[in-house]
Amino acid sequence: SQWGEENLQALSIQEGEDVTMNCSYKTYTTVVHWYRQDSGRGPALIILIRSNEREKRSGRLRATLDTSSQSSSLSITAAQCEDTAVYFCATENYNQGKLIFGQGTKLSIKP
Amino acid sequence: DPKIIQKPKYLVAVTGSEKILICEQYLGHNAMYWYRQSAKKPLEFMFSYSYQKLMDNQTASSRFQPQSSKKNHLDLQITALKPDDSATYFCASSQERGQGRHTEVFFGKGTRLTVV
Numbered sequence: 001s002q003w004g005e006e007n008l009q010a011l012s013i014q015e016g017e018d019v020t021m022n023c024s025y026k027t028y029t030t031v032v033h034w035y036r037q038d039s040g041r042g043p044a045l046i047i048l049i050r051s052n053e054r055e056k057r058s059g060r061l062r063a064t065l066d067t068s069s070q071s072s073s074l075s076i077t078a079a080q081c082e083d084t085a086v087y088f089c090a091t092e093n094y095n096q097g098k099l100i101f102g103q104g105t106k107l108s109i110k111p
Numbered sequence: 112d113p114k115i116i117q118k119p120k121y122l123v124a125v126t127g128s129e130k131i132l133i134c135e136q137y138l139g140h141n142a143m144y145w146y147r148q149s150a151k152k153p154l155e156f157m158f159s160y161s162y163q164k165l166m167d168n169q170t171a172s173s174r175f176q177p178q179s180s181k182k183n184h185l186d187l188q189i190t191a192l193k194p195d196d197s198a199t200y201f202c203a204s205s206q207e208r209g210q211g212r213h214t215e216v217f218f219g220k221g222t223r224l225t226v227v
Contacts, residue, residue: 033216040220041220041221042115042203042218042219042220042221043154043201043218044217044218045215045216045217048215088153090154097142097144097159097161097167097205097207097214097216098144098156098159098167098169099154099156100156101153101154101155102153103153104153
């Protein structure tokens with residue numbers, strides 16, 4: 001899981017496997033953003049899930065949100081080498097555009 | 112083509128000096144932000160601007176001063192630089208700031224600042 005004082009997590013899996021990354025958050029939010037960051041680039045939004053949604057899918061990505069436990073997850077099905085990146089969850093503070101990021105999960109996909 | 116341009120890409124500065132990080136966005140967005148990312152901390156919100164007005168400042172130090180000369184510009188001036196300021200600074204923008212809707216925040220490629 002990512003958040004708080006945890007160090008950047010690292011996951012390494014084989015191409016074709018499924019993977020799930022977890023995120024727990026401390027402050028109230030009405031949405032959880034999931035970003036990916038490739039080396040030398042800024043973060044890019046890959047999926048956004050709102051508090052009235054329990055699950056959101058986009059291609060091989062699936063995000064879940066449990067507001068009662070203040071946790072979210074991002075799953076990637078049949079991971080590919082190009083999925084190698086650092087993945088961040090972020091909450092948004094009362095729609096103010098201020099994103100609060102977790103520590104991130106460094107995902108490596110081996111061919 | 113990059114829609115958020117940050118200059119320079121890399122910057123080395125001497126302790127105590129002053130630098131300006133440049134950011135221009137060509138997405139037609141009304142809200143712009145600065146974030147910082149260092150080895151010790153996750154991506155950290157610094158400032159938000161909406162229609163060229165400062166809306167939120169989460170930076171404790173007054174050494175960090177955003178400057179917006181045009182709607183699509185938000186530069187970051189850093190004075191009296193310290194080694195702890197070493198980080199990658201990301202400029203970002205979104206269509207609107209909040210207003211009850213969640214809009215995507217787009218990030219630039221960042222300026223990597225090293226203070227020696």
